[in-house]
Amino acid sequence: MDADMLAGMELFAGLPEAALRDVRAAARIRRLPGDTHIFGQGEPAAHVHALVEGGVRITQSGSDGGEAVMRFIGPGEMFGTVALFTDRLYPAEAVTLGEAVEASWGEAALHDLIGRHPRIALNILGIVGRRLAEAQERIRELSTQRVERRLAHSLLRLADQAGQGGANGTTIRFPLTRKDVAAVAGTTLHTASRVLTAWEKAGLILTDQRHVTLRQPEALRRIAEEE
Amino acid sequence: MDADMLAGMELFAGLPEAALRDVRAAARIRRLPGDTHIFGQGEPAAHVHALVEGGVRITQSGSDGGEAVMRFIGPGEMFGTVALFTDRLYPAEAVTLGEAVEASWGEAALHDLIGRHPRIALNILGIVGRRLAEAQERIRELSTQRVERRLAHSLLRLADQAGQGGANGTTIRFPLTRKDVAAVAGTTLHTASRVLTAWEKAGLILTDQRHVTLRQPEALRRIAEEE
DNA sequence: GGTCTGGTTTGCGCTGGCGCAAATCCGTAG
DNA sequence: CTACGGATTTGCGCCAGCGCAAACCAGACC
Numbered sequence: 001m002d003a004d005m006l007a008g009m010e011l012f013a014g015l016p017e018a019a020l021r022d023v024r025a026a027a028r029i030r031r032l033p034g035d036t037h038i039f040g041q042g043e044p045a046a047h048v049h050a051l052v053e054g055g056v057r058i059t060q061s062g063s064d065g066g067e068a069v070m071r072f073i074g075p076g077e078m079f080g081t082v083a084l085f086t087d088r089l090y091p092a093e094a095v096t097l098g099e100a101v102e103a104s105w106g107e108a109a110l111h112d113l114i115g116r117h118p119r120i121a122l123n124i125l126g127i128v129g130r131r132l133a134e135a136q137e138r139i140r141e142l143s144t145q146r147v148e149r150r151l152a153h154s155l156l157r158l159a160d161q162a163g164q165g166g167a168n169g170t171t172i173r174f175p176l177t178r179k180d181v182a183a184v185a186g187t188t189l190h191t192a193s194r195v196l197t198a199w200e201k202a203g204l205i206l207t208d209q210r211h212v213t214l215r216q217p218e219a220l221r222r223i224a225e226e227e
Numbered sequence: 228m229d230a231d232m233l234a235g236m237e238l239f240a241g242l243p244e245a246a247l248r249d250v251r252a253a254a255r256i257r258r259l260p261g262d263t264h265i266f267g268q269g270e271p272a273a274h275v276h277a278l279v280e281g282g283v284r285i286t287q288s289g290s291d292g293g294e295a296v297m298r299f300i301g302p303g304e305m306f307g308t309v310a311l312f313t314d315r316l317y318p319a320e321a322v323t324l325g326e327a328v329e330a331s332w333g334e335a336a337l338h339d340l341i342g343r344h345p346r347i348a349l350n351i352l353g354i355v356g357r358r359l360a361e362a363q364e365r366i367r368e369l370s371t372q373r374v375e376r377r378l379a380h381s382l383l384r385l386a387d388q389a390g391q392g393g394a395n396g397t398t399i400r401f402p403l404t405r406k407d408v409a410a411v412a413g414t415t416l417h418t419a420s421r422v423l424t425a426w427e428k429a430g431l432i433l434t435d436q437r438h439v440t441l442r443q444p445e446a447l448r449r450i451a452e453e454e
Numbered sequence: 455g456g457t458c459t460g461g462t463t464t465g466c467g468c469t470g471g472c473g474c475a476a477a478t479c480c481g482t483a484g
Numbered sequence: 485c486t487a488c489g490g491a492t493t494t495g496c497g498c499c500a501g502c503g504c505a506a507a508c509c510a511g512a513c514c
Contacts, residue, residue, distance in 0.1 A: 060363055063452065066371030070363050082356035085349065091360045121348045122312065128355050129309035133318045135362035136287055136297050142369040143413035144293030147501070178462065186370035191501055193463060210461090225290065374471070405492065418471055420492060437491090 005052050006103065011078045011123050019117045026109040031101050038080070038094040038102065045083035045090050047104040051075055054100025055162065055174025059183070060092040069183040071131070072097070074162030074173060082128060084110065097174045138186075147187045151195050152224035154185040155205070159214050168206065168215055175210030232279050233330070238305045238350055246344045253336040258328050265307075265321040265329065272310035272317050274331040278302055281327025282389065282401025286410070287319040296410040298358070299324070301389030301400060309355060311337065324401045365413075374414045378422050379451035381412040382432070386441050395433065395442055402437035 006012060006027065007020050015023070029052070032038070038049065041060060056073040070092050073079045083090045084107055096102075105113070114120050134157075141150050155172075163170040182192035199205045204220060206213045214220060233239055233254070234247050242250070256279070259265070265276065268287060283300040297319050300306045310317045311334055323329075332340070341347050361384075368377050382399075390397040409419035426432045431447060433440045441447060 060367050062367055062371065064371075066367060068367040068370040070366065082359055085352045086356040086360065091363065118345050118348070121345070121352065125312045125348065125352055125355065128352065128359060129313040132309055132355060132359045132362060133313065135359060135366060136318065138366055139297065139362060139369065139413070140287050140289055140293060140295040142366065143295040143410070144289065144291075177460090183370070186366070188502060189462085190464085190503080193461095194501090197463065404490095415472060416492085417473080417494090421471090421494080424493065 005076065006050075009050060009076050009078070010127055011050060012120065013123055014119055015117055019113075022113060022116065023105075026105050026113065027103045028105070029101065029103050032096050032099065034096055034098045034100075036096045036100070038096065039090050041090060041093045043090050045080060045088050046107055047080065048078065048084060048107075048110050049080045049094070049102055049104045050078040052101040052103055055097040056100060056102075057095050057097055057180065058092050059095070067183060068186065069180060070135075072158060072162065072174065072176075072180075072184070078124075078127065081124060085124075097176070097180075142186050147185070147191055148195060149224055149226070150185045150187070151181070151192065152220045154181065155212065155214060156217065156220055156224060158184075158212075159217065163214075166213070169213050170217060171211060171213040176212055177210060181212075232303065233277075236277060236303050236305070237354055238277060239347065240350055241346055242344055246340075249340060249343065250332075253332050253340065254330045255332070256328065256330050259323050259326065261323055261325045261327075263323045263327070265323065266317050268317060268320045270317050272307060272315050273334055274307065275305065275311060275334075275337050276307045276321070276329055276331045277305040279328040279330055282324040283327060283329075284322050284324055284407065285319050286322070294410060295413065296407060297362075299385060299389065299401065299403075299407075299411070305351075305354065308351060312351075324403070324407075369413050374412065374418055375422060376451055376453070377412045377414070378408070378419065379447045381408065382439065382441060383444065383447055383451060385411075385439075386444065390441075393440065396440050397444060398438055398440040403439055404437060408439075 006024055007015075012020060012023055032054075038056065039045070051073050053075055056079060058070045058073065058079060059067055060070050061067040071079075073094075080090055080094060141153060145153075158172050158176075159170045162173040164173050178193045178196065179189045181196065182189045185192065196205065196207070199220075200207060204214070204216045206215055233251055234242075239247060239250055259281075265283065266272070278300050280302055283306060285297045285300065285306060286294055287297050288294040298306075300321075307317060307321060368380060372380075385399050385403075386397045389400045391400050405420045405423065406416045408423065409416045412419065423432065423434070426447075427434060431441070431443045433442055
C-alpha cells in the first residue's frame with residue numbers, strides 16, 4: 001500500500017522501478033496522532049517529508065503575533081522540502097490535522113537519491129514552481145479582492161486539492177476549524193464564521209464535525225469570479 | 228563585462244570555467260528600451276531570462292481587472308524560469324522599467340546545460356525556494372498587517388534587493404511610480420501616495436524622478452516592525 | 455450529572471483605507 | 485510658448501470588516 005503510494009507521488013514521478021526500490025528503502029514511515037508538531041519554524045531542516053494519509057497544516061508566524069496558513073498538505077503531497085535547498089531552516093511550522101501517516105527521508109539520503117536519479121530534482125522543481133505560482137495568485141487575491149471572494153476561492157482550492165467526491169457534493173478530506181479557514185483566506189475568525197454560516201444557511205456548504213462539504217460548487221465559483 | 232556578470236549570477240554559481248563558457252556561448256544578449264514588453268501572462272514559455280542591467284517589473288493580473296506586482300527584478304537576477312518546469316506558460320507579465328540589458332537562453336539550450344551541469348538545477352531550486360519563502364512572507368503580511376507597515380517593508384525589501392548605497396542613504400536602482408509601489412505593497416495608488424508623501428515631508432525618504440532614496444532606513448524599519 | 459475546554463455564533467460600534475473627483479505638477483511634443 | 489498626457493497630491497464621504505465582548509454549544513473528563 002505505501003509502495004503504490006510512493007510510486008504515485010509527484011515527487012517520484014517517472015522513476016524506474018529500481019529507483020523506487022531505493023526510495024522505499026530509505027524512507028521512514030510514521031503514524032502520527034492529531035495535533036502532532038512535525039517541525040517548527042526556524043528549526044534546522046534535516047528531513048524532507050511526504051504525507052501518506054491525513055492532513056497537515058503549514059503555518060507561518062511573524063515576530064508580532066500574526067499567523068497565516070501557507071498551505072494544507074493532503075495525501076501524496078510533499079512538504080518541508082524547500083528548506084533543504086535554501087538556508088536549511090524550516091520557514092514555517094507543520095502540524096497534523098487529525099491522525100496522519102507521514103513518510104520522511106534524511107537529508108543525506110535525499111541528496112544521494114538525487115545524485116543517482118536527477119529526475120527527482122526536476123520533479124521537486126516542478127512542485128515548488130507550481131506552489132510559487134499558487135502563492136503569487138494568493139498575493140494577487142489578497143491585494144485586490146474582498147473577503148467573500150477570497151473565502152470562496154480558498155474553499156474551491158481546498159476541494160480541488162483534497163476533495164472527496166460524494167453524493168451531496170465534494171468533501172474536504174481533513175478537518176478544518178473556522179480559524180483555519182480564516183487564516184488561509186487572510187481574514188479573522190469572526191468574519192469567516194459569519195460568511196460560512198450564511199453560506200451554510202443558504203445551502204451552499206455544509207460542515208459536520210469540522211468537515212466541510214461543498215454542496216453547490218458552481219455557486220461558490222460564481223461568488224469567486226463575480227465582478 | 229557580461230562575462231563577469233554571468234559568472235557572478237546565482238543561477239550559475241559554483242560552475243567551473245568550462246561550463247561558464249558553454250553558458251556564455253548559448254546566451255543571447257539584448258539591450259531593451261524602457262517599457263519593453265518581454266513576455267506576457269499566459270504566453271508559452273520558450274526562454275529563461277536574466278537581467279544584466281536595469282530593472283524589470285513582473286506583474287500578474289486576474290480575469291477581473293486586478294493587478295499585483297509579484298516582484299521587481301534587479302541586475303543579476305533571473306526571471307521567467309519557473310514556467311519551463313511547470314505548465315510551460317508564463318504565469319505573469321514582464322516589462323522593463325527604464326532601459327535594460329537582458330540575457331536569455333532557449334529552452335533546449337537550458338535543458339542541455341542542465342544535463343551537462345546538474346548543479347544549475349540545484350541553483351534554480353535554491354532561487355525558486357527563496358522566492359517561495361518570500362512570497363509566503365508577503366502573504367502573511369497582507370493577511371495580518373496594515374498598510375503603513377507593508378509599505379515600509381516593501382521599500383526595505385526593495386532597497387535590500389537593488390539598493391545603491393549613497394551619501395544620503397540607499398537609493399533603489401530602478402525607477403518606480405507610486406502605482407508600482409502601491410501594487411507591490413497591496414494597496415491603492417492613493418493610499419500609497421498619501422503615506423509616501425507624509426514620509427517624504429518627515430525626511431524619511433526622498434523621491435527624485437521616480438527614484439526612491441531611503442534616508443532613514445532605521446525609522447522605516449521601526450515602522451515595519453513596530454507593534 | 456457537572457464542569458471544563460475549545461470551538462462557534464452573533465451583536466455592536468468604530469475606523470482604516472478605498473473610491474471618487476478635482477486640482478496640480480512636470481516632461482514632452484508641437 | 486502652448487497644449488497635452490501621465491503622474492501625483494489631496495479633500496471628502498462611506499462602508500467592509502475588524503475588534504471586543506458575550507453567549508452558546510459539544511465533546512472530554514471526572
